[in-house]
Amino acid sequence: MAVARSHPALTVGKYAALLGYLTFALFPLYWLFKIAITPDQLIFTEGTNLWPSALTIDNFRTVLFQTDFLAYFGNSLFVSLGTAAVTTVIAAGAGYAFSRFDFGGKRLIIAVMLVTQMFPLLMIIAPIYKIVASLGMLNSLTSLIVVYTAFNIPFATFLMQSFFDGIPKDLEEAAMMDGCSRFQALRKVIFPLTLPGLGATLGFVFTAAWSELLFALMLISKNEAMTFPVGLLTFVSKFSVDWGQMMAAGVLALIPSCLFFIFIQRYLVQGLTSGAVKG
Amino acid sequence: MTTRVQNTVMPGEPRARRSLYWQYMIEPFLYLSPAIFLIGTVMLIPLIIGISYSFQAIELLNPFDTGWVGFENYLKLWSDRKFWIALENTFWWTFWSISFQFFLGLGLALLLNTQFFGKRLFQALVFLPWAVPTFLSALTWAWLFNPVIGPLPHWMASLGLLSEPYNIMGDPSLAMWGPIVANIWFGVPFFAITLLAALQSIPGELYEAAEIDGATPWQCFTKITLPFLAPMIAITVMLRTIWIANFADLIYVMTGGGPANSTQIVSSYIFTTAFRKLDFGYASAIAVALLGLLLIYAIILLWLRKKLVKI
Amino acid sequence: MARIELRDVVKRYGAVEVLRDINLDIQDGEFIVLVGPSGCGKSTLLRMIAGLEPITEGDFTIDGVRMNDVRPRDRDIAMVFQSYALYPHMDVARNMGFSMEIRKDPVQDRIDRVRGAADTLGLSALTKRLPKALSGGQRQRVAMGRAIIRDPRAFLFDEPLSNLDAALRVEMRLEIARLHQKLGATMVYVTHDQVEALTLADRIVVLNGGDIQQVGSPLELYERPANKFVAQFIGSPTMNVLPVTGGDHGVTVANGVTLALPHLPDTLQATELGIRPEHLDVVPAGAGEIAGVADVVEHLGSDTNIYANIEGLGSLMIRKHGNIPIRSGDRLGLRFQTENAHIFAADGTALRRATGSADKAESGHAPTRSLDSDPLAVLLEDPQ
Numbered sequence: 001m002a003v004a005r006s007h008p009a010l011t012v013g014k015y016a017a018l019l020g021y022l023t024f025a026l027f028p029l030y031w032l033f034k035i036a037i038t039p040d041q042l043i044f045t046e047g048t049n050l051w052p053s054a055l056t057i058d059n060f061r062t063v064l065f066q067t068d069f070l071a072y073f074g075n076s077l078f079v080s081l082g083t084a085a086v087t088t089v090i091a092a093g094a095g096y097a098f099s100r101f102d103f104g105g106k107r108l109i110i111a112v113m114l115v116t117q118m119f120p121l122l123m124i125i126a127p128i129y130k131i132v133a134s135l136g137m138l139n140s141l142t143s144l145i146v147v148y149t150a151f152n153i154p155f156a157t158f159l160m161q162s163f164f165d166g167i168p169k170d171l172e173e174a175a176m177m178d179g180c181s182r183f184q185a186l187r188k189v190i191f192p193l194t195l196p197g198l199g200a201t202l203g204f205v206f207t208a209a210w211s212e213l214l215f216a217l218m219l220i221s222k223n224e225a226m227t228f229p230v231g232l233l234t235f236v237s238k239f240s241v242d243w244g245q246m247m248a249a250g251v252l253a254l255i256p257s258c259l260f261f262i263f264i265q266r267y268l269v270q271g272l273t274s275g276a277v278k279g
Numbered sequence: 280m281t282t283r284v285q286n287t288v289m290p291g292e293p294r295a296r297r298s299l300y301w302q303y304m305i306e307p308f309l310y311l312s313p314a315i316f317l318i319g320t321v322m323l324i325p326l327i328i329g330i331s332y333s334f335q336a337i338e339l340l341n342p343f344d345t346g347w348v349g350f351e352n353y354l355k356l357w358s359d360r361k362f363w364i365a366l367e368n369t370f371w372w373t374f375w376s377i378s379f380q381f382f383l384g385l386g387l388a389l390l391l392n393t394q395f396f397g398k399r400l401f402q403a404l405v406f407l408p409w410a411v412p413t414f415l416s417a418l419t420w421a422w423l424f425n426p427v428i429g430p431l432p433h434w435m436a437s438l439g440l441l442s443e444p445y446n447i448m449g450d451p452s453l454a455m456w457g458p459i460v461a462n463i464w465f466g467v468p469f470f471a472i473t474l475l476a477a478l479q480s481i482p483g484e485l486y487e488a489a490e491i492d493g494a495t496p497w498q499c500f501t502k503i504t505l506p507f508l509a510p511m512i513a514i515t516v517m518l519r520t521i522w523i524a525n526f527a528d529l530i531y532v533m534t535g536g537g538p539a540n541s542t543q544i545v546s547s548y549i550f551t552t553a554f555r556k557l558d559f560g561y562a563s564a565i566a567v568a569l570l571g572l573l574l575i576y577a578i579i580l581l582w583l584r585k586k587l588v589k590i
Numbered sequence: 591m592a593r594i595e596l597r598d599v600v601k602r603y604g605a606v607e608v609l610r611d612i613n614l615d616i617q618d619g620e621f622i623v624l625v626g627p628s629g630c631g632k633s634t635l636l637r638m639i640a641g642l643e644p645i646t647e648g649d650f651t652i653d654g655v656r657m658n659d660v661r662p663r664d665r666d667i668a669m670v671f672q673s674y675a676l677y678p679h680m681d682v683a684r685n686m687g688f689s690m691e692i693r694k695d696p697v698q699d700r701i702d703r704v705r706g707a708a709d710t711l712g713l714s715a716l717t718k719r720l721p722k723a724l725s726g727g728q729r730q731r732v733a734m735g736r737a738i739i740r741d742p743r744a745f746l747f748d749e750p751l752s753n754l755d756a757a758l759r760v761e762m763r764l765e766i767a768r769l770h771q772k773l774g775a776t777m778v779y780v781t782h783d784q785v786e787a788l789t790l791a792d793r794i795v796v797l798n799g800g801d802i803q804q805v806g807s808p809l810e811l812y813e814r815p816a817n818k819f820v821a822q823f824i825g826s827p828t829m830n831v832l833p834v835t836g837g838d839h840g841v842t843v844a845n846g847v848t849l850a851l852p853h854l855p856d857t858l859q860a861t862e863l864g865i866r867p868e869h870l871d872v873v874p875a876g877a878g879e880i881a882g883v884a885d886v887v888e889h890l891g892s893d894t895n896i897y898a899n900i901e902g903l904g905s906l907m908i909r910k911h912g913n914i915p916i917r918s919g920d921r922l923g924l925r926f927q928t929e930n931a932h933i934f935a936a937d938g939t940a941l942r943r944a945t946g947s948a949d950k951a952e953s954g955h956a957p958t959r960s961l962d963s964d965p966l967a968v969l970l971e972d973p974q
Binding site for chain 2: 131
């Protein structure tokens with residue numbers, strides 16, 4: 001906007017606002033990090049200082065090697081990657097169908113998918129618990145993957161659809177004229193062009209699965225099958241005095257989802273721009 | 280599936296094939312079937328079971344007293360004072376969360392739609408809270424509000440907001456603000472991302488035309504930007520309201536609904552009823568009530584959108 | 591090489607009928623142009639031939655083999671898209687060779703043919719570029735290269751020139767004409783631009799509202815349009831149409847002037863008269879059948895366009911070769927070249943000489959008449 005350039009006061013205001021947002025967004029994360037690297041004996045005496053007078057990585061070491069942290073981390077990684085991969089494949093198929101075909105029942109299916117975004121997931125927590133229990137699948141990471149996949153399919157489908165909508169239909173028609181079956185056209189022409197979309201969806205679902213708490217809490221009770229959120233909560237109750245270690249665990253938990261997110265956020269905006277606004 | 284595979288393994292051969300027309304009808308369902316199957320089995324069937332639970336007595340602590348009870352759970356709900364408190368809390372929790380998230384998100388989106396140095400890095404960093412796992416944002420904010428290791432109570436005390444640095448989440452009249460602040464922090468990026476996407480789809484010529492016509496920046500904002508954003512705002516606010524009303528994680532981790540139920544919202548009440556008291560029947564009745572209220576809200580909002588939004 | 595036949599073809603989307611009773615024979619090696627206003631169904635028809643849209647009813651055959659249910663890949667037809675539809679992630683050579691890659695043709699064969707096609711189209715220096723690094727004209731050439739590379743039975747073109755600027759359009763039009771001469775392949779070409787249709791086509795199919803209005807050579811359509819729609823759609827500038835009352839061997843124009851039309855005895859049901867701008871002669875005021883005042887005069891150098899106001903009739907357009915010294919405001923007389931006049935019944939059908947055979951809506955196999963003057967010369971000038 002040309003406005004900001006013409007009025008110096010507005011420019012100052014704009015940068016002040018930018019700084020404000022940045023502080024609001026990052027300060028809590030900074031605080032997490034700060035306590036994690038503060039030596040135990042200073043946590044209380046320097047509790048509210050912005051920077052500790054001494055640093056330590058002991059907390060990280062303890063968390064990594066003297067607790068079940070790595071097991072939780074592994075479980076979460078397995079569940080989140082599994083969910084992300086399966087969801088993305090299924091959502092890509094569904095998004096492709098929505099983007100390229102007109103068929104009876106399309107509106108109904110889309111409406112049902114929208115409704116699934118509305119109802120309290122808590123409502124199905126009890127039935128799912130009973131179903132999973134009766135299948136003997138409690139404490140299994142696979143059951144978590146299946147449940148998370150289903151929850152994430154609707155949004156991932158809409159996201160993928162908007163990416164497919166951004167690719168001209170002519171391209172796969174040209175490929176079909178060139179001798180491809182529809183599936184070949186999908187694989188050779190459309191797939192390479194949707195890679196950013198697939199990446200964004202993958203990252204989005206990964207982040208969602210990485211943070212899910214309630215269903216993990218309910219379906220997993222054995223320590224060796226716990227995912228990160230559940231593990232960290234037991235951590236909180238077990239070591240409720242050891243702030244440094246909890247924060248260190250928190251910082252470590254943050255790393256994968258933040259890495260993923262920094263990579264995908266640009267594509268998320270892109271995907272929403274190309275498709276979602278039209279409706 | 281099988282017909283397609285057969286078709287592709289013998290290319291070029293003349294063969295009797297089902298009509299293309301038929302193939303066009305059936306093909307989308309091949310791509311959709313895994314999604315439909317999973318949503319059906321993991322969400323819709325449990326939803327129906329969940330609704331049926333609300334008409335039953337299912338208490339794990341009382342396993343011999345199960346069976347159909349008709350509307351008994353709902354009658355109990357009607358006279359449950361805790362439910363009405365939770366409903367009121369849900370309203371304030373949702374209202375303040377959505378208002379702050381929306382206005383801060385709109386501001387951020389407008390800023391991100393301008394040019395400035397280091398924008399890409401800024402955007403990645405400022406969206407970061409969305410990527411923080413919910414339970415972790417809950418813990419982080421709980422820690423920030425803790426006067427022992429967090430700075431916030433001290434700052435609020437020195438600003439005169441608090442008489443002394445204590446934990447506001449222990450004070451029934453203020454406790455709700457703890458989760459609300461965490462929720463604002465967590466939710467601003469979502470609004471910013473969706474509104475930014477909508478902003479970027481507004482054709483630039485419109486602003487140029489308006490400028491030539493002599494419009495002030497404020498007029499540009501109210502006459503072009505807002506009307507263009509309106510459909511997106513309506514749909515986003517609706518989805519987010521429903522989502523926030525259902526969103527119990529932050530409250531569950533930060534306050535557990537306490538102190539004295541002052542932060543108990545309906546969805547956290549459902550969770551407590553189901554997994555602390557193990558009373559699934561009653562929990563389902565509360566959930567059905569919440570679903571009904573949210574549906575009414577969605578219908579009203581969609582109707583308003585139809586009335587008000589022209590494009 | 592291919593002979594394409596469409597028999598009673600119908601296309602419906604739900605209850606909406608977009609094409610009705612399409613019957614069309616396309617001869618081997620023929621260049622057919624489908625033309626009509628937007629929404630007339632011409633692109634849908636092309637896409638049905640390609641196999642990209644299912645055919646609701648009727649039969650579609652290539653060389654006598656029914657193709658309705660054959661998938662696009664097995665029809666051995668190449669298509670050039672309006673958007674070119676180049677694969678953005680493949681370079682020019684791979685774009686052109688993609689069909690051979692899919693068919694697993696020998697690699698050396700593919701390389702040779704790509705090189706050959708690139709030479710023909712002047713793309714040799716660009717084969718390693720990605721489409722985004724090409725100009726519009728170059729992209730258009732790559733799209734054509736992709737079509738010719740595999741020597742298909744027929745070529746389909748879907749408004750291939752509409753994204754190019756005027757000069758390039760003329761150039762590429764010539765190139766397509768040369769390509770047709772060289773390959774002698776069956777080509778079906780969709781356009782809304784009548785100049786492209788008239789210059790390229792062996793036969794033109796005029797579509798409107800889902801119906802074929804007329805099929806015929808460019809000259810036939812120009813000289814003997816089957817109805818008012820074709821008469822006004824073909825020819826530039828557009829034919830003038832005046833309301834008339836039919837009489838015996840002639841019509842009466844609305845302002846009372848009677849025109850004798852001895853070559854058109856069947857004039858009783860006439861309600862409108864059509865006369866092309868080039869078939870009106872300017873004569874001194876007072877002479878001719880009607881009098882008018884020149885309103886706007888356009889001097890194009892080779893031609894002069896005169897828009898004349900006629901009292902009680904509205905505006906008529908006249909086009910004359912050369913530079914006619916008339917200025918806005920001049921009074922002038924107009925003479926109809928009545929042998930070139932067309933008359934239409936109330937339903938828009940052109941009324942014809944009673945020749946025994948009812949050639950009201952002839953389907954185009956009549957031999958082309960040779961003419962002393964060549965009206966195509968007028969037709970073929972680009973309006974730009």
